[in-house]
Amino acid sequence: MRTARLRTVHPVLWAGWAALAAGAVLCVLGWYGVSGELYAERQLPYLASCTVPGAALIVAGAVLLTHGRSALAAARVEELYGLLVAAEPAGSEESGTAADAPLAVSGDLLMVPGGTLWHRADCPLVAGKPESIPVDAKLLAGGGLGPCPICEPVEETD
Incomplete structure (x- = not known):
C-alpha cells in the first residue's frame, strides 16, 4: 500500500540528482575553459557562465536530495502509523476494559x-x-x- 506522498517524493530526488549532475558538468566545463586562458580577464566569462552556476546547481541538488529523503522518511513513518492504527484490536474502542486489563x-x-x-x-x-x-x-x-x-x-x- 503506497501513499500518494511516496509517489511525489521520487521526482524531487530525480531533480536533485539531475541538478547535481548538471552542476558538475558546468564546473568541469568552467575549469576546462579557465585552464586554457592565460589572462585573468579572459577567464572571468568562464567563471561567470559555467563555474558559479555549476556550484549553485550543486548546492540546489544537495538541498533537493536532503528534502526528498526527509520527505520520503516522513511518508514512510505516516504509512507505518496508518498500518499500526488499522491493526488496533476491535474491542479496545468499546468500554476500555481491554486497555485496563x-x-x-x-x-x-x-x-x-x-x-x-x-x-x-x-x-x-x-x-x-x-x-x-x-x-x-x-x-x-x-x-x-x-x-x-x-x-x-x-x-x-x-
Whole structure:
C-alpha cells in the first residue's frame, strides 16, 4: 500500500540528482575553459557562465536530495502509523476494559542476559525467548535491574 506522498517524493530526488549532475558538468566545463586562458580577464566569462552556476546547481541538488529523503522518511513513518492504527484490536474502542486489563499476570520473574529489566514470564518482551533466565532475589536486591514498564512486575519478597 503506497501513499500518494511516496509517489511525489521520487521526482524531487530525480531533480536533485539531475541538478547535481548538471552542476558538475558546468564546473568541469568552467575549469576546462579557465585552464586554457592565460589572462585573468579572459577567464572571468568562464567563471561567470559555467563555474558559479555549476556550484549553485550543486548546492540546489544537495538541498533537493536532503528534502526528498526527509520527505520520503516522513511518508514512510505516516504509512507505518496508518498500518499500526488499522491493526488496533476491535474491542479496545468499546468500554476500555481491554486497555485496563494488565498485559501480563504471571508471578514468575525473568530477565534476558545482559538486560537491565526484570519481566513477568508472560511479558511480550521475554515470552518465547529461550535465552531468558529466572530472576533471583540477589539480583533484585542488588539494584542492577529495574521493573519492566510494559508488564509492571511486582518485586517478590521471600
